Amino acid sequence: MKTVVIIPARYASTRFPGKPLVDLAGKPMIIWVAELSAKAVGQENVYIATDDQRIAEVVAQHNFQYLMTSSQALTGTDRLAEAAEQLNADIFINVQGDEPLVDPADILKIRDAKLQHPGQIINGFCWLTPDEDPHSVNIPKVITNEQDELVYMSRQALPGYKEDKNAPKGFKKQVCIYAFNKAELLAFKTFGRKSQLEACEDIEILRFIELNKKIRMVETKGGSLAVDAPEDIDAVTAALKNKETNQPNE
Template structure:
């Protein structure tokens, strides 16, 4: 089976326009993600899905394939689904373009679990660090069954509790590495709209609950940091410096 990484990237981000091209230590963030994806799957298996020629040109100049999509994609997964129509592959791994610290080994582990579970969507998670606030709306929190299947995901702290003595000691957060089959992506896009929960939480993986598609959560390496808003850049650059100094 052929596995590919597809990085959805749009220029007109509502919270951070031009985010895929923001420079981190002098390199566009998109290329940090593409290069790490290439370490996992090989450069020939990395695609950038975008509706913006500026982003496509940066990707292609660096030797990566770019797939131009329409401007009306509802989410990154919808954009990936559109791009998948022109890519010959069995497994499509969505690696978010704002995760420049993604671990290539985690991409491989997500791929391997998908190969063993082709009828199940795969998504990553890790535990919130002590420095991260579970009340932050920029961190989707995850609750799963004991077997690891997704129950729900929210920007509010989850799980809740009635009695303080039962409050969770740690919280899980989403890591934006996903693995899909082409039929799963088609079903997602064919839904034609954001589901009510998806729209309210602004978390696209929730659409699969409406489609009755199981989602298996895989624990990944801790320390993943995303760039959601401009104020995140300094912290991510510091983490990149520390990582590359090792």
């Protein structure tokens, strides 16, 4: 079973243009993500999917592979589907390009879950920490059934409760590592538009609900930092430097 990691990378972000190429501790962010993905599946199995030649050139300079996709891709998963059409593989793992602290072990955990449950979409989750606000619309909250299958995902604080005694023990949030096969990705792309729920919540995995696909949620490590906006750069850079300093010599 051949597994590849595809990292969607769009230059024309509304909130942060050029985000994939932002310098973090002397290295473009997209390369941090690619190198960590390579630790999981090997550099020969890592691809960056982009619609911008500037990103492609930087990726090539660092000896990684890229796949050109259209500028009309509705979401990162649509871009992944375009890239998957150009590759021959069994499992396609989406790793977000703004997660330069992603754990390679989590990528492998998602892959292994896909191997065990080939008929299901696989997505990661972790528990919100005490300093994270479940009411923040920037954090997609995950609702699962007792078999760890996704029921719904929302930017609202879910599950809700009527009485304090029934409050959940904690809230789950999405971790943006996904595993698909090619048929699942092509079905997503062929849908041709954002679904109503997907558009309301701005959470693309909800489109699979309209396709009647089961989504298995797999717990991964918490505490990762993403670069969503320019004000996140300092904290992520500090975390990267701290990680480099404390990393044991190989």
